[in-house]
Amino acid sequence: MTTANTDIARTYFQAVQTGDMAALGELLDEAIVWHQPGDNQFSGEHKGRDAVFQLLGRMMEASRGTFAIDTIHTLMASDDLVAATIHFGGRRDDASMSMDGVDLLRVTDGRITEMWLFSGDPAAEDAFWG
Template sequence: MTTANLDLARAYFQAVQTGDMAALGSLLDEEIVWHQPGANQFSGDHKGRDAVFQMLGGMMEASQGSFAIDKIHSLMGNGDLVAATIHFTGRRGDTSMAMDGVDLLRIQNGKITEMWLFSSAQNAEDAFWGR
């Protein structure tokens, strides 16, 4: 199952990088639980596909469409979990953010059912997004 889960994770990151919301929606379980780290306006547990899309839309609006995962360094699978080491960026006016992170995806029955995100500089990410 790990190979199929790695393929699904690759499809997820491709959809995110290309802005293919239809593909992204097809990969997320309707009842997904998304754990967004930190202490900023987007932090917390987002439950359900609609809540995740609302959060992602807010991030794109706040960053004037610049928020992006620009590199996927590696994907590693273990059972129903896939860990991805990534690099992400964003701009808000004169402020920018660029840092490494880890996304941990739980994949069950061909859908992403849970996500945990980790940032290498959480305080800087919190300052970027604001309260």
């Protein structure tokens, strides 16, 4: 199962990197729970695929389309969890951010049912998003 879950995570990150919203819709469970870190306008728990799509859309709008995961370093799986070490960044106005992070995905029956995100520099991410 861990290999299948790693493949699902890999497909998820490819869809994120290419902006393939149809593929994302197939991978995210309708009742997904998304844990966005920090203390900024996007932080908190977002429940449901529609809420996650709204969150991602608002993040892209705030970053004028520049927010991106540019590197997936490693994918590691254990049972129904997949951890990914990543690098992400974005720009808006005179602000920019660029940092490593960890995304932790719970995969159940071939869909991502829960997601926790961790930032390498939470204060810098909070400052960027406001």
